[in-house]
Amino acid sequence: xxxxxxxxxxxxxxxxxxxxxxxxxxxxxxxxxxxxxxxxxxxxxxxxxxxxxxxxxxxxxxxxxxxxxxxxxxxxxxxxxxxxxxxxxxxxxxxxxxxxxx
Numbered sequence: 619x620x621x622x623x624x625x626x627x628x629x630x631x632x633x634x635x636x637x638x639x640x641x642x643x644x645x646x647x648x649x650x651x652x653x654x655x656x657x658x659x660x661x662x663x664x665x666x667x668x669x670x671x672x673x674x675x676x677x678x679x680x681x682x683x684x685x686x687x688x689x690x691x692x693x694x695x696x697x698x699x700x701x702x703x704x705x706x707x708x709x710x711x712x713x714x715x716x717x718x719x720x
Contacts, residue, residue, distance in 0.1 A: 624652045628679075653686050663717040674717075681713040 630646040631639050639645075656679055666674050688706050691697035699706065 624655060626650050626652055626656060650683055650686065652682060653689065654682060656682060659717065662719050664719060666716055677713060678717050681710050685710045 626649070628648045628650065630648075632644055634640055659678055659682070660675055663674065663678060665671075669677070684706065688699050688703050688710075691699055692703060694700060
């Protein structure tokens with residue numbers, strides 16, 4: 619498991635119809651402090667029927683980000699995710715089970 623200080627920088631850049639990156643101010647960067655090592659999770663995750671490699675990575679990373687955010691605010695009853703934490707965690711557990719090694 620990664621230490622809580624493992625940070626990732628996610629960059630989202632639209633791809634134009636010609637396959638090139640967009641020009642101008644069109645990139646979004648987000649930093650995230652992860653509780654788990656995404657690289658190890660991706661390396662250990664099996665291929666998923668019906669998912670491209672990009673989709674598999676996106677689902678795995680998105681689930682990890684949402685899990686981390688929910689966990690960070692679990693003790694804050696006024697946080698917008700607090701009321702949904704139980705259902706979100708159940709859904710995230712189901713997504714995690716897709717990526718469990720066979």
